[in-house]
Amino acid sequence: MDEPRKAAPREPGADAYSLILDAIDRGDYAPGARLVETELAERFGVSRTPIREALGRLEMQGLVAHDGRRGMVVASLDHDQLGELYEVRATVEGLAARLAARHAAPEEMAILRDLVEQSRGMIGDPAALRDNNRRFHRQMHRASHNRYLNAMLEGMRRSMALLTRVSLSDPGRGAETVAEHDAIVRAIEARDEDAAEAAARRHVSNAYATRLRLEAMS
Structure with a gap:
């Protein structure tokens, strides 16, 4: 009897967005903190593609921003x-x-x-x-x-x-x-x-x- 087929690996792009947002919400990443794709991918166990997409979505919403050479950082409110x-x-x-x-x-x-x-x-x-x-x-x-x-x-x-x-x-x-x-x-x-x-x-x-x-x- 054939073994059951394994589900294809899932690229949780939407999940990456929620995970990063929740981490910001909990204070794991304070305003001004750097958000490095490789570090986020390793932390959340996903590839860099959904992380990059999630960061782009967060940037459009004003929650993250580019800060010169520092790259992507958590935004702050004045x-x-x-x-x-x-x-x-x-x-x-x-x-x-x-x-x-x-x-x-x-x-x-x-x-x-x-x-x-x-x-x-x-x-x-x-x-x-x-x-x-x-x-x-x-x-x-x-x-x-x-x-x-x-x-x-x-x-x-x-x-x-x-x-x-x-x-x-x-x-x-x-x-x-x-x-x-x-x-x-x-x-x-x-x-x-x-x-x-x-x-x-x-x-x-x-x-x-x-x-x-x-x-x-x-």
Whole structure:
């Protein structure tokens, strides 16, 4: 009996993009860090072709850039870009919360509530709280049930990966974040669209203020 045919090797071009983006998002490659094709290919176990394609895609999105002789590097946001990003983020996060209050299923609300309750035990652990924060916002985005808004939010998430410091590392910000998430969920559970939007906007504004304070201290 013939042996089963082995699947052909897969060139995960899309995967290479996600892997590099996730590494930037986690802070493995900080703004200004060099991105060398051979090193990335070895790290992620793929050939240089999908790495090159992924870097080209990231460059088009403004997440990486050429820096003279240094080659490809992770891009960075200046002070004005940071303000512009948070201004837009407050608007779209507010809209996501408003739509979640309108459209979220009871099961989706339950997930948001669970994330808030889980986060209470993460105060003092910025890394764990950061991951919980990302899950919370993604769940709220999904609960908005608006594919076009989610596409905008995904693009914004990529830009957020370029921020050099985690606002949750600021003393006291962890507890504030948990309280702000709780306020958003309470409004969503109450189907109060105005309160949900206001709570989400306040949450983003407070995160921006914290980040400005951290940047001023660096």
